[in-house]
Every structure is written in C-alpha cells, then in structure tokens.
Amino acid sequence: MTTPLKNTKVITANRLIDGDAVWLGTNGQWLDRVDNALVIESKEQLEAQMVIAMKSDADNYVVEPYDIDVNVESGKVVPTKFREVIRTKGPTVRTDLGKQGDFQAHAA
Amino acid sequence: MYRYDEFDKEFVSKRVAQFREQVERRVSGELSEDNFKPLRLMNGVYLQLHAYMLRVAVPYGTLSSKQMRKLAHIAKKYDRDYGHFTTRQNIQYNWPKLSDIPDILEELAEVEMHAIQTSGNCIRNVTTDHFAGAAKDEIADPRPYAEILRQWSSIHPEFSFLPRKFKIAVTGAPNDRAAIQFHDIGLEVKKDAAGRIGFAFYVGGGQGRTPMIAKLINEFVPQEDLLSYTEAILRVYNLYGRRDNKYKARIKILVHEAGIDKIREDVAAEFARIKDSVLKLPDEDVTAIEAYFAAPEFKELPNVSTAFEQAKVRDAGFKTWVEQNVTEHAKVGYGIVTISVKKPGDAPGDASSAQMNVMADLGEKYSFDELRISHEQNVVLPHVALDDLEAVYKALVEADLATSNAGLISDMIACPGLDYCALATARSIPVAQSLATKFEDDERQRDIGPLKLKISGCINACGHHHVGHIGILGVDRKGEELYQITLGGSADEQASVGQILGPGFPSDKVDDAIETIVETYLQNRTSKDEAFIDAYRRLGAEPFKQALYG
Ligand code: SF4
Numbered sequence: 001m002t003t004p005l006k007n008t009k010v011i012t013a014n015r016l017i018d019g020d021a022v023w024l025g026t027n028g029q030w031l032d033r034v035d036n037a038l039v040i041e042s043k044e045q046l047e048a049q050m051v052i053a054m055k056s057d058a059d060n061y062v063v064e065p066y067d068i069d070v071n072v073e074s075g076k077v078v079p080t081k082f083r084e085v086i087r088t089k090g091p092t093v094r095t096d097l098g099k100q101g102d103f104q105a106h107a108a
Numbered sequence: 109m110y111r112y113d114e115f116d117k118e119f120v121s122k123r124v125a126q127f128r129e130q131v132e133r134r135v136s137g138e139l140s141e142d143n144f145k146p147l148r149l150m151n152g153v154y155l156q157l158h159a160y161m162l163r164v165a166v167p168y169g170t171l172s173s174k175q176m177r178k179l180a181h182i183a184k185k186y187d188r189d190y191g192h193f194t195t196r197q198n199i200q201y202n203w204p205k206l207s208d209i210p211d212i213l214e215e216l217a218e219v220e221m222h223a224i225q226t227s228g229n230c231i232r233n234v235t236t237d238h239f240a241g242a243a244k245d246e247i248a249d250p251r252p253y254a255e256i257l258r259q260w261s262s263i264h265p266e267f268s269f270l271p272r273k274f275k276i277a278v279t280g281a282p283n284d285r286a287a288i289q290f291h292d293i294g295l296e297v298k299k300d301a302a303g304r305i306g307f308a309f310y311v312g313g314g315q316g317r318t319p320m321i322a323k324l325i326n327e328f329v330p331q332e333d334l335l336s337y338t339e340a341i342l343r344v345y346n347l348y349g350r351r352d353n354k355y356k357a358r359i360k361i362l363v364h365e366a367g368i369d370k371i372r373e374d375v376a377a378e379f380a381r382i383k384d385s386v387l388k389l390p391d392e393d394v395t396a397i398e399a400y401f402a403a404p405e406f407k408e409l410p411n412v413s414t415a416f417e418q419a420k421v422r423d424a425g426f427k428t429w430v431e432q433n434v435t436e437h438a439k440v441g442y443g444i445v446t447i448s449v450k451k452p453g454d455a456p457g458d459a460s461s462a463q464m465n466v467m468a469d470l471g472e473k474y475s476f477d478e479l480r481i482s483h484e485q486n487v488v489l490p491h492v493a494l495d496d497l498e499a500v501y502k503a504l505v506e507a508d509l510a511t512s513n514a515g516l517i518s519d520m521i522a523c524p525g526l527d528y529c530a531l532a533t534a535r536s537i538p539v540a541q542s543l544a545t546k547f548e549d550d551e552r553q554r555d556i557g558p559l560k561l562k563i564s565g566c567i568n569a570c571g572h573h574h575v576g577h578i579g580i581l582g583v584d585r586k587g588e589e590l591y592q593i594t595l596g597g598s599a600d601e602q603a604s605v606g607q608i609l610g611p612g613f614p615s616d617k618v619d620d621a622i623e624t625i626v627e628t629y630l631q632n633r634t635s636k637d638e639a640f641i642d643a644y645r646r647l648g649a650e651p652f653k654q655a656l657y658g
Contacts, residue, residue: 014155014159016134016135016141016206017135017205017206017207018159018160018205018206018207019155019156019158019159019160019205019206020158020159021157021158057141058140059137060134060135060136060137063141063155064141080587081587082526082587082589083157083526083532086157086526086527087157087158090158091158091527091528091537092527092535092538093455093527093535093537093538093541094455094527097158097188097203098158
C-alpha cells in the first residue's frame, strides 16, 4: 500500500562546488536538467528518495535538498511554482545564461 | 582615497587564506553546510537560485580605476562577464563557483578590496553620499568619517554577532543623497555655533517588512565622540535587541517598542561611561584620515568654458546629457558626471566588463582616478573638468552608457528579484525594463521631471520601493506575480514612507497603472516646476486612487 501524493514531486538542490541547480534522477544521481528527474508519486517513495538526497548532502555533493511540486506535461517535467521554473531555465531577463544558455551554446 | 596600511593588508590576506581553507574543508566534508554557512556569509557568499553570489564591498562607494578594472577582470574571468551594482554601493557577481571564490578574494585583496561584512549580523559596509568631496552643498566630506567607522567596525569582536544586520550611512550635506533616515544609524555632518564639526545622530530607520523613519537621538555629537556615541548605541542594541524573532530584531523595532526617549536615556548612560575611553577620536587621527581624501589638485579654471558651451550648441544629445547627468561641482570649472547604468531595456545596475573598463579609463583620464557607485545603482565620475565633458560623453556613447536619464522616471532602482534571488516573491527586472522602455523618450521624461521609481522583488525591499516617489513591490498571490504600488515615499531629508494605493496589478498591467499615475500628476500639477513628489504631497493619494481604481 502506498499513499499517493496530492501533487507529483521531484527533489532538487544546488550542487556544492558551483551552486548549479540540480535534480535527483532515477538512480540517485543528480542531473543538470529537470527533464529526466525522478517523478515521485507516493509519500513512501518521497521519503525513500529524500534519504538518498540527504546522503548526497552528507557526502557534500549537494546543498540542502528539498522537494518541489511538478506536473508532467506532454512528457516533460514542469515545476508548478514559477520560482522553480526559473531555476530549470535561468534568468528570464538573460536567456543566454543558466540552463537555457547552456542549451543555446550547445545548439549553436 | 584611503590606502590600506600594513594592518589592513595583513588582515585581509589572512582572511583570504582562512576562507580558502574553510572552502577546502567544506568541499572535503570536514565542514557541514550548517557549519560553513555563517562563515561564507561573513565573506559575502550567498547561495541563490542558479549559483552562488558574491557581494564585494565598495567602501562608501568610492573606488579607483585600478579597482574598477579589477572588478571588470573578475566579471570576465570568473563570472559571466558582468556585475550588478547594488543599492548598498556594492557590486554583486551572480555566477561564481564556490571553488573559485578564494582566488577571486585573493585578486580583490591585490587592489585593497574584499567581501568582508557584506553579509551576516554585523555592521555592514558604511554608505555615504556618492557626490562626497565634490558636492557644492557639502559641509564636510563624509568619507573620512565613514572610513573611521569602517576601521572601528571591521571585525569588531563585540559586534560580530548582533541580533541582526546593522547599516550606517553618513551624509556631509544637508541635502541627503545617502538616505540616512532609512538606516540603523544615520549621521549628518554638522557644524555648531562655534564652527566645530559634529554629527546629528538618527537611529532606528530601515525598510524591509516594517519600514521606519529614523528618529533623531542626538542633535549634535562632537566629532571627538563619533565612535563612543556610536558604540554606546550599538551596546544598547546588542543588549536589548530581540534575538527571538528575526523579523523583530532590527534596532528600528527596539526604538519603536521602547520609544526613542528611553533609548536616548540608555545610550546617554552608556555614552557617559565610555565617553573618555580609548574611543575618543583625537583631531590628529581625523586629520590623518582626511589626508587620504584630500581634494585632488584641481586646476583654476574659468567658470565658463567656451569649448563646452560650443559643444552643447553643436550637439543636442550632449546638451541633454549635460542637463540631466552633470551636477554642479563645488570647484568652479568642474562637473560631477552621473553615468547612468540604466539604459532602458537593460537590467538596472548591470554593467559588462567592457563597460566597467571604459568607466575605469574615463575615471583615470578625466576624474583624478576616482569613481563612485551610487545607491541608485549608477556610477559617478566625481571631478570632471567642463572642458573634458564632451570627450567623456563621446566615450560613453560608444560604450552604450550615455543614457540621459539621471533622476528621471527611467532611472529606476530595481533589485535582482526572482530572476536571481532565492528570497524573491516576484521578478523585478523585467518590470523595470518594460517601464524604462515605456518612458524612454527624452522629451517626455524630462517633461515629467524628477521622479524616483523603485521596485523590489519581495518585502525585504532591497529595491527601496518604500522610499520611491512611486514604489512597486512584487508579491506572490497564489502563484501569480502581483505588483503593489505605493506613492509618496522619499529617501531624502524630507523622509517619508510610501503608502499603498490599493489592490495590486498583474505584471502586464503595471505599465498602464504607472502611466495613469503619471498622467494624473501631469494633469494636476500647478506648473512644470511642481515635481511629482510635491504634487503628491499637496494632493494626497485620492486623485491617484480615483484615476486607478475609479
Ligand atoms: S528585495 Fe527581495 S527579491 Fe529583491 S534582492 Fe532583496 S531579498 Fe531579493
């Protein structure tokens, strides 16, 4: 028996060494992009994944992990809060910077 | 300018070495985030939405060309090629890697700069008038006093863990350009009847979620007692300031709750005890510090420069820029240049490394190697000969820094907001960009006249919205960015806190709302000479409310 969450979630943090926003993936690894983050559906899964995340915190890979609400829209993970959407992309006023900028740099 | 002595040098380089070790210990796991956070904050390092942020102190906003070039170099080498000038006369870098920060601090130390006490519950960078040492209305240059306070407050063991952060501002002129009444302590340099220098002390001002105008605690404290009286205030605050609730921990709450008379009494008692201690400031010490801020070797120039007058006749753009961005200097034949870092459409206060280098070159060539950062997020060349203004202007045009909007509606203060800041509830930069673009027409904004428009991305009020003639506060209303508008704030000697007009507006309606307010002012002003804030004070909020909400 699992207890479904009101809203699906992913776990996020900032990487210790450079402060970059990262999201927890399926095998306990931290991803630079939210796209393939592990979407958590139950309370039990959240607890288990939080243990993994906190281990990375204790191992000094990330800083202060926390969970955020997300929706899956056309197969894409989209945070519900605007603040978290901005973290997945970068400043809305400098689309050359942050994740969106990395994308542009790679696409160029 | 102040130069580090051996003590300063050794202290800063030891501190860099210490922080390098702390970073290494953090990365290796010896220090947890809980252990490390207060240490990084003490060195100006925050963790924001996308990356770390490093806040570098520009003591009382004064810097040399060499220092400005170093700031440019750091932006280019370690960051994303730009920096953000803040309302505390500092600069922030938005993207440094934690592992690079010790190297950045080492580079800063090479030019006598650092990030110490730019964060944490300590006495922060002392701010002052960005026209200090150049302003015509000045009684005395406030920077020597700011420097004395900086030396006294740097790693002051008793005041390193105050209930909350503590900000001091000093003005040397009766026209307050340093917003002293919105600081924990505000100092106004004065002369008494005998011509002695001293200070009017204001205490308990601040913005944030509870904006308060500072109260006058002492009309005249002689110069020799500057440190003992300041220390007495800090002691009373350190003793009685609340530590149980961070929102009630600033001295403004203590002053508000205990009453200024009680605080005045307590401070007087403490002052009487320590007045004749080592804190007494001998004249020689003040003179020694003043020597660092001696006026540059100005030339004796005629009060009319033919070359300058001719240039204004030939170039209308130059004439407009001079009228808007050049302020009369205390010395005949010179002007104070405000370089607007507010090109409409750009993020207020953001300058690229190339722009910083241009400003550094201009400071070196035309302003006796001096630059200033203003709390309005602009850069000032304090001492430019009128004959040189045209050359300065042309170089600024080339660098995209010649916007003629100083003091006008598009010269907006804006904090980083939700685009960068972990505490933000809404974005401020895009709203500022849109408004500045809307009002960018020179003729129109000059017709509107002096108007201070300020926006913050949360109630912490780093964008000084409470003291904007028009203030905008971004809030989160059920996941939507909503913008509350206040009117009637003012940070100068006629200090006032803006009043909320009514319900907030979604981001796409803010431009129209501000337009309505401006139009209401234009229709109701007695003449062009009645500035927005004066008209508001005469009319009150009602006509603006009517126009906005019906
Ligand atoms: S006012 Fe709020 S959003 Fe703006 S910089 Fe300060 S803390 Fe951040």
